[in-house]
Amino acid sequence: MAASNAQQSGKRHIRLKILRQEAQDKLPRYETFDVQPEPGANVISCLQQIAARPVTASGEQSTPVAYDAGCLEEVCGACTMVINGRVRQSCSCLIDQIAPNDGDTITLEPMTKFPVIRDLWVDRSRLFHALKRTSSWVPIDSIYDRGPGPKELPDKQEPRYVLSTCMSCGCCLEACPQYNPRPDEKDWDEAFIGAHAISQVRLFNLHDTGKQLKSERLEALMGPGGVSDCGNAQNCVKVCPKEIPLTESIAAIGRAVTVHSIARWFTAR
């Protein structure tokens, strides 16, 4: 019914070529769907159209495409996928920009570095595990009332702000040649941790309360899979939707671990 309405309205068609996979252990395959985007449509609204009428371009009955999404305004990172070969958020991917002409094709694929749950929906647990591995938080828990934290000055807040906009979306990891699939959870502590976590360590080590865990975080980044595993391909900074200076964070942490390791050599018992 939806399709017949759309055809009558004379709006343009675009084609979505989607890499589908029923489950982690099933083989992936492409399926194409024709949709008629509304003005201002994004990739998610096209996927919603398909969900309303899951019929492929060749007229076969299919199933709604599974995907992850949350905020729909590029701050949660959940809807990250590979669109026309490049990783980005599907909510902020506007059809009028990426497929401006009638008959244009958009290719949607799940991120390749994380296990696929179904279709475009991936399991990003390893990404969050990296934040735990580096204690990427401000420690405020205590059995005593420790009173207010130290005063934060604007000149220290400002450089931290952009680092704090990281939404753990996974773009930097998807584009990184050093970050590769590790389906086995046991390998996560040895495999490259990725730019996002290194940048979060920089953020929390710059924070006056957060820096209580500075040494712990730096030592977590000195072992296998830490900051030394960066290969300086610098793809991370180019695909980051928040324009976080990830390569500067990596260099800053490089300096921090240089200083930390020398200091440790001279002071540790």
Add this chain to the structure above:
Amino acid sequence: MGHEEEGTLAKRYFLLRRLHSLTGILPIGVFLIFHLTTNSSVLWGAANTRAHADDLPGRGIATFQHEVSFINNLPGLLIMEITLWAAIAFHAILGIWYATTGKSNTARYPHMDNRRYALQRLTGYIALLFILYHIATLRWGWSFLVPGGVTWGHEHAASTLALALRGSADSITVAGLAVSLFYFVGVTSAVFHFANGLWTAAITWGLTISTAAQRRWGVVCAGLGILLMAMAWGSVVGFLFTDPEKAREIESAMHPEEDSTEHTARATTDGAP
């Protein structure tokens, strides 16, 4: 694979990675600079008016021989060489190990930096093969790998090197050209690998933090790379077009005590500095 072993690796991991970075610069990179400066003296030596030769190519040959003789008279040369070989082996083994942890994706993300990432690994492999061939043939005397079967002699530096690159004294043979081409690719890879590695090392150690600083240091590394590349290419071309007969005459004149009588007169008049 016990837990203790893994624990030791984890503990030493940072040190190993930083030693890998360090050895690329010291001693390997520094040696590369000196080595290419010496080798390119076959060209820049033409400007050396104190060289014992009559024409410009001859001055280059004589200067190169003078440099090589100086190096071969250095005290503790073998210790320096073994240190260098050990550093290269360490850098290469760890480098190959690290390279296997990555998976290049230049097709999807064709950025310049990403291409450099891929090239850094590729040039590392090529440079390693080249260095092995280079040391085996011209230092360890594996002459069966050299067309014409010449063995390097440090008292006849330019002439034996020219023979190794040309394949024959009379003309450049096909096999000689193949060796020269391998030298060209090998030195190009080594120089790129060093210049790019110097750029990334500054990030690794945390010297260049801001993007602007990384760009500035990149200009310095590119400048050094271009200079070294010119010296490397100049050396290969210079020795490929060196006349081995003529070079041998000049070299013999510089070692009167070990050579046949025919050059003694000339050597006496010129004198050794």
